[in-house]
Amino acid sequence: MNKINIAVDGPAAAGKSTIAKLVAAELGMVYVDTGAMYRAITLAHLTQPDADFETLVQNIDLKIINDNGQRIYLNNEDVSERIRENDITQNVSFVASQKAVREKLVALQQAMTAAKGVVMDGRDIGTHVIPDAELKIYMIASVKERAERRLLDNQQRGIEANFDDLVKDIERRDQIDMTREISPLMKAQDAIEIDTTGMTINEVKEEIIRLANNIIR
Numbered sequence: 001m002n003k004i005n006i007a008v009d010g011p012a013a014a015g016k017s018t019i020a021k022l023v024a025a026e027l028g029m030v031y032v033d034t035g036a037m038y039r040a041i042t043l044a045h046l047t048q049p050d051a052d053f054e055t056l057v058q059n060i061d062l063k064i065i066n067d068n069g070q071r072i073y074l075n076n077e078d079v080s081e082r083i084r085e086n087d088i089t090q091n092v093s094f095v096a097s098q099k100a101v102r103e104k105l106v107a108l109q110q111a112m113t114a115a116k117g118v119v120m121d122g123r124d125i126g127t128h129v130i131p132d133a134e135l136k137i138y139m140i141a142s143v144k145e146r147a148e149r150r151l152l153d154n155q156q157r158g159i160e161a162n163f164d165d166l167v168k169d170i171e172r173r174d175q176i177d178m179t180r181e182i183s184p185l186m187k188a189q190d191a192i193e194i195d196t197t198g199m200t201i202n203e204v205k206e207e208i209i210r211l212a213n214n215i216i217r
């Protein structure tokens with residue numbers, strides 16, 4: 001059995017975290033949601049809007065705990081639910097475009113993947129964080145379907161949302177993420193693209209497990 005890393009990238013609300021979590025559980029790997037890390041820094045920025053990003057990330061204590069799913073702690077406070085709220089979602093792509101923020105988080109993420117056995121989802125995982133990942137997935141879906149999925153997800157979390165606002169938010173975030181200067185969202189040359197429009201969660205999961213098993217065995 002080979003120990004591998006799996007990189008899962010793609011635009012907003014494409015189902016990356018849902019699928020990556022299931023794949024990690026089935027393969028006995030560790031799941032890391034890097035979007036949550038950018039969201040936690042965004043929370044710190046909104047709390048201290050006057051701090052420059054370099055100072056902000058230097059003084060931050062960010063902990064990722066994998067205990068039956070990922071929990072994220074900012075300065076010893078569990079912010080796992082707080083970072084899903086709308087003020088964070090609206091500001092995260094701006095914060096994620098900052099050089100000091102990316103340098104800090106990419107270093108943390110690379111340390112987490114050094115021993116392999118990680119399924120990591122984000123925007124720059126296959127291109128930048130783990131360019132040598134044994135399996136790279138680029139997950140896409142139509143904007144309509146992504147907004148529908150996010151609407152359901154927000155309703156389940158008790159977060160206020162409406163379809164048209166979600167479409168606008170997804171398109172705006174994709175635009176910022178794809179055009180930013182530092183490691184923009186793009187498909188790695190050696191990534192396998194999966195268009196999940198019209199596919200069930202189980203179908204997508206099974207497809208990735210099949211691809212992973214070809215490499216592990």
Ligand code: C5P
Pocket residue numbers: 012013034035036038039092093094096097121122123124125173177
């Ligand atoms: O995955 P999620 O939607 O929670 O990510 C929130 C935001 O964090 C993205 O829209 C993007 O701006 C940023 N992000 C990033 N690089 C990653 C993961 C997330 O820039 N690896």
